[in-house]
Amino acid sequence: MVKLTSEGLRPVFWRIRLLLGKEWVRKALKPARQLAERLTINGYREYCTGPPSGRALVSYVVSPLLPPPRFRDRVLFSNWGLAQEIPRALNELGYQVDIIHYGNAAWTPKKHYDLFVGHGGHNFCRIAEALGESTVRIYFSTGIYWREWNRREAQRFYELAVRRGYLLPADRAIIEGEEEATSRAHGIIVLGNAEAVRTYAKYPIVIGINSAAYPVLWSGVAKNNYGPGRRHFLFFSGRGNVHKGLDLLLEAFADSGLHLHICQHLEPAFARVYRQELKASNVHSYGYVPMRSATFYRLAAQCNWVISATCAEGQPGAVIECMAHGLIPILPDAANIDLGNWGVRLPHCDVPTIRSVIHEVAMMPEDECRHRARQVVAEISESYSVERFRSSFKRAVATIVAAVRVGER
Numbered sequence: 001m002v003k004l005t006s007e008g009l010r011p012v013f014w015r016i017r018l019l020l021g022k023e024w025v026r027k028a029l030k031p032a033r034q035l036a037e038r039l040t041i042n043g044y045r046e047y048c049t050g051p052p053s054g055r056a057l058v059s060y061v062v063s064p065l066l067p068p069p070r071f072r073d074r075v076l077f078s079n080w081g082l083a084q085e086i087p088r089a090l091n092e093l094g095y096q097v098d099i100i101h102y103g104n105a106a107w108t109p110k111k112h113y114d115l116f117v118g119h120g121g122h123n124f125c126r127i128a129e130a131l132g133e134s135t136v137r138i139y140f141s142t143g144i145y146w147r148e149w150n151r152r153e154a155q156r157f158y159e160l161a162v163r164r165g166y167l168l169p170a171d172r173a174i175i176e177g178e179e180e181a182t183s184r185a186h187g188i189i190v191l192g193n194a195e196a197v198r199t200y201a202k203y204p205i206v207i208g209i210n211s212a213a214y215p216v217l218w219s220g221v222a223k224n225n226y227g228p229g230r231r232h233f234l235f236f237s238g239r240g241n242v243h244k245g246l247d248l249l250l251e252a253f254a255d256s257g258l259h260l261h262i263c264q265h266l267e268p269a270f271a272r273v274y275r276q277e278l279k280a281s282n283v284h285s286y287g288y289v290p291m292r293s294a295t296f297y298r299l300a301a302q303c304n305w306v307i308s309a310t311c312a313e314g315q316p317g318a319v320i321e322c323m324a325h326g327l328i329p330i331l332p333d334a335a336n337i338d339l340g341n342w343g344v345r346l347p348h349c350d351v352p353t354i355r356s357v358i359h360e361v362a363m364m365p366e367d368e369c370r371h372r373a374r375q376v377v378a379e380i381s382e383s384y385s386v387e388r389f390r391s392s393f394k395r396a397v398a399t400i401v402a403a404v405r406v407g408e409r
Helices: 006-020 022-038 077-092 124-131 146-164 179-184 194-198 246-253 268-273 294-302 317-324 351-362 366-383 386-408
Strands: 041-044 054-060 095-101 115-118 136-141 187-191 206-209 232-236 259-263 283-285 305-307 328-332 344-346
Touching: 041 077, 054 077, 054 124, 077 095, 077 115, 077 317, 077 386, 115 124, 115 386, 124 136, 124 179, 136 179, 136 386, 146 179, 146 246, 187 194, 187 386, 194 206, 206 386, 232 246, 232 294, 232 317, 246 259, 246 268, 246 351, 259 294, 305 317, 317 328, 317 366, 328 351, 328 366, 344 351
Parallel strands: 054 095, 054 115, 115 136, 136 187, 187 206, 232 259, 232 305, 259 283, 305 328, 328 344
Antiparallel strands: 041 095
16 A cells, blocks of 8 residues: 655645646635635644643644644645644643634634634734633734835835836735734744844734754755855745845846856746846746755755845745755845854845855855855754744743733732
């Protein structure tokens, strides 16, 4: 009998996607996604070691927990892993957990909850009001303060218009305001370092925690030859061409003699504006590339660097995944990842700065690249493990709950 796991199912899915076309698959799966958004999970207690001592409600993502445990995704931590680990962390704290989708506008609580962990501005306030004041309310944010996020993105599009003359539509703007939700919360847990926490400065309790990457079994992490890879840079990213800084990277790599490998969906309007840069012999565009696919592994072996010029994040999960595979990060402060003495900081996200940095690191000695890559892998194993995320999340929840209980005395 053949055993199917999440690792085994992913290649099957991507073969179907290639054969039928991604647009057909997207349309075919849309009803399933809509159904999943309306589904709820009641009484989740897979990781409770005894009778639950409390009841928690999580408003985030439901679908990653619908399959049996052995079929659940163990590759994509954000957002699939987050959706699995948050309820597990709450189980380990003694809570039985009910889970709904953060966009579910029809669901209404019909029981008491000791704890509510919500995400996004879609239904947080409506649910918080229905639960009453005795419930501890935590806002879980995967990004910086929403107004600062939108301000930074708007600045990037303005700068693009000044440089190139084109007005492109916003690609990662937060449309559903979060102000009332963050104000109603007793505390906020945000993915990111102190830089991310600072954007929430006006709120009394804000705790930053690192995201994570699933364990890597790929043998290429221990590659021996770092010489050729010094000239190869991987841009591996979720959507948002301008938000993630691809426009700046394309301009910086133009006529550089260095290779930029792009793994991101290109919006048609963006591709038209940068059609000449995308045709350059040193620019290689692959479209969307799944994590831990054959193409991903080939590029991870070819490149020494993962680079991003993002304007706003919580923490970019795609970059963390590349770091777990031994790529050295080149990042701005906006990525909210502490770079230690192994990463490379982009002090400014402008074309001259990026161009200067990529030429400088391309000359880095091979032994130095090898040393840094090993430090990166060690840092991910230590500070960005799934276990570290879970323990950090539990500690943050306990801190907020304790602060609320002290305030009630």
